[in-house]
Amino acid sequence: MHSAGQGAGPAGLVLAGRLTPARFAELVDGPGLRDVxxxxxxxxxxLTEAVTTVLQDRGVAPQDVHRELFVAPVAAPADLGPAVVPATLEVTLDGRTTSVTTIGDESLLEASLRAGLDAPYSCTGGACGTCRGLLRGGTVHLxxxxxxxxSELAQGWVLSCQARPTSPRVVLDLDQG
Structure with missing residues (x-):
């Protein structure tokens, strides 16, 4: 299903105009969308939070709902979390593992790019998920x-653009993202 906020939209568009939680609930309860x-x-x-609530109210498990945001919300200032420490980052990308030492409070993505890796990323704001990877060792603050x-966080998934090391050694697998 695709929804366009303005105008009639392209041919074959299921829905045009502003999508409200009530309208989405009607669509989900209708034919064709019950078995997704x-x-x-x-x-x-x-919008994504409201739609997620509608889905969860209908028994959809949280792990079956994936979100990408147009824009990351502005964070409250100064939640720095645990102390960021210099770390040896071992990052696996395209089947090869590269080691790089992080500098200052740079993210795992910034360290990977500085090391010359073609690490995946897009928004650098924690909204799109393009830079996701599996943390296989060490600790980070997101x-x-x-x-x-x-559920993904509990399984060890991190966003390399937002992850900063809080242990002296961090192992990141970008091939699993």
Whole structure:
């Protein structure tokens, strides 16, 4: 299903105009959408949260709802979390592992790019999930994690653009993202 906020939209568009939680609930309860296995939502935070609530009210498991935000919400200032420490980052990308030492409070993505890796990324704000990877060792602090579900966070997924090391050694697998 695709929704366009303005105008009639392209041919074949299911819905035009502003999508409200009530309108989405009508669509979900109608024919054709009852047997969806996984939901991929893209839009502003308020809309994706409202749609997620409608889906969860209908028994859709949180791990079956994936979100990408148009814009990451502005974070409250100064939640620096645990102390960031210099670390040896071992990052696996395209089957090769590269070691680089982080500098200052740079993110794992920034360290990877500085090392010359073609690490995946897009928004650098924690909203899109393009830079996601699996943390296989060490600890990090995520400044934002809008693109990850609580279940994904519990499994060790991180956003390299938001992850800063809090242990002297960090192992990141970008091939799993």
């Amino acid at each position: 296995d996984e939901w991929y939502l893209c839009g502003p935070l308020a 400044q934002q994690s809008w693109a990850l579900t609580p």
